[in-house]
Amino acid sequence: MIRFDQVTKRYADGTTAVDGLSFEVAEGELVTLVGPSGCGKTTTIMMVNRLIEPTSGRIYVDGEDIATLDPVRLRRRIGYVIQQVGLFPHRTILDNTATVPALIGWKKAKARARAAELLDLVGLDPKTFGSRYPEQLSGGQRQRVGVARALAADPPVLLMDEPFGAVDPVVREQLQDEFLRMQAAVRKTVLLVTHDIEEAVRLGDRIAVYGQGRIEQYDTPGAVLGTPATPYVAEFVGADRGLKRLSVTEIEPDDLEQPSVARLDESAAQAAARMRDEGARWAVVLDGSGDLHGWIGVHEATLAGPEGRVGDLAHRMNAWVPVGAPLKQAFGVMLQHDAGWVAVLDGSRFLGVLTPAKLHEALRRSVDADAQGVARDEVEFDSVADA
Numbered sequence: 001m002i003r004f005d006q007v008t009k010r011y012a013d014g015t016t017a018v019d020g021l022s023f024e025v026a027e028g029e030l031v032t033l034v035g036p037s038g039c040g041k042t043t044t045i046m047m048v049n050r051l052i053e054p055t056s057g058r059i060y061v062d063g064e065d066i067a068t069l070d071p072v073r074l075r076r077r078i079g080y081v082i083q084q085v086g087l088f089p090h091r092t093i094l095d096n097t098a099t100v101p102a103l104i105g106w107k108k109a110k111a112r113a114r115a116a117e118l119l120d121l122v123g124l125d126p127k128t129f130g131s132r133y134p135e136q137l138s139g140g141q142r143q144r145v146g147v148a149r150a151l152a153a154d155p156p157v158l159l160m161d162e163p164f165g166a167v168d169p170v171v172r173e174q175l176q177d178e179f180l181r182m183q184a185a186v187r188k189t190v191l192l193v194t195h196d197i198e199e200a201v202r203l204g205d206r207i208a209v210y211g212q213g214r215i216e217q218y219d220t221p222g223a224v225l226g227t228p229a230t231p232y233v234a235e236f237v238g239a240d241r242g243l244k245r246l247s248v249t250e251i252e253p254d255d256l257e258q259p260s261v262a263r264l265d266e267s268a269a270q271a272a273a274r275m276r277d278e279g280a281r282w283a284v285v286l287d288g289s290g291d292l293h294g295w296i297g298v299h300e301a302t303l304a305g306p307e308g309r310v311g312d313l314a315h316r317m318n319a320w321v322p323v324g325a326p327l328k329q330a331f332g333v334m335l336q337h338d339a340g341w342v343a344v345l346d347g348s349r350f351l352g353v354l355t356p357a358k359l360h361e362a363l364r365r366s367v368d369a370d371a372q373g374v375a376r377d378e379v380e381f382d383s384v385a386d387a
């Protein structure tokens, strides 16, 4: 969808901001450009909407050499989000969002309807926020309006320059989550600039790690963290890259342990006997359709006497995550609930539990898989859980 072919940008004062850049972004792909200040990230994306012209080389959007296109028409196909959102202070949020459709001649009602739809998409209720003015919004909300506005004319390409840079870390994570959810729905081709490797890893389908004016490595987050191409990249992603991988490694059913199971409708004595047989200190409590109901300890089940029912004794299970969630989320939930394990669910169906040992194993497996260039389930090594 976007292709750079040997693109160089030299500014008038002789600074070479970008030097012989060649890379390609597939349709619907979100690529993050990450690197230290001044390495050429902003220059790169501003050449895509021709706010900056390259000194040499060619850039193609959807197969067309953009140098041959009218810049104004080109920009209509490209949404642009910057850190200082640049909302018009005297226009309502709804009208700010409708700016581009209005510019390209949509009828007012249609442009406003589209704007309302987009505000909804970025998590702002148009009824509440549509009639407000920019100064009546928080920084995070303004940032969302910036994203909505960039999407208003439904451009296939989105350029984002540090879009979440101006907000505090908590809001930032929230915005990142919302943006990922939205991107899953709209599947734009996105180039997103950040200087934050965590953000690059979290958002990118692929990451371009910039050195001075060049891309040092262009690969998936897992590969950049697992097998940095150069010492520079290794240094940039940091010594704690193992930890960062927690954010990009998803929980797979193969990672899970199968604990003892107590059924919601059985007697506590029955469940206790089974737990003792299996040497378990606790069991998950499942209902007839295999949905997670909670958990029960072997001692309380034993002490409950002949009348005790699992259904009456079960504790709520708050420590759970959906399958496919990143390991980091499971680790966070473990810490939050001070739990030795978390349940993993597919919808409401119980799949198994993730323990710290299994979490470590999944992480090791994913590092080795990238190093060997194979799928994670093809990696074999001795389990720490068996040691």
Ligand SMILES: Nc1ncnc2c1ncn2[C@@H]1O[C@H](COP(=O)(O)OP(=O)(O)OP(=O)(O)O)[C@@H](O)[C@H]1O
Binding pocket: 011, 012, 013, 015, 016, 017, 035, 036, 037, 038, 039, 040, 041, 042, 043, 044, 195
């Ligand atoms: N108009 C200009 N004239 C001269 N040099 C420029 C100009 N714009 C940018 N540069 C230089 O080009 C280099 C790349 O700048 P660019 O803004 O692309 O970097 P960046 O990676 O986006 O940095 P940051 O993260 O700090 O925004 C820098 O050395 C910068 O000083």
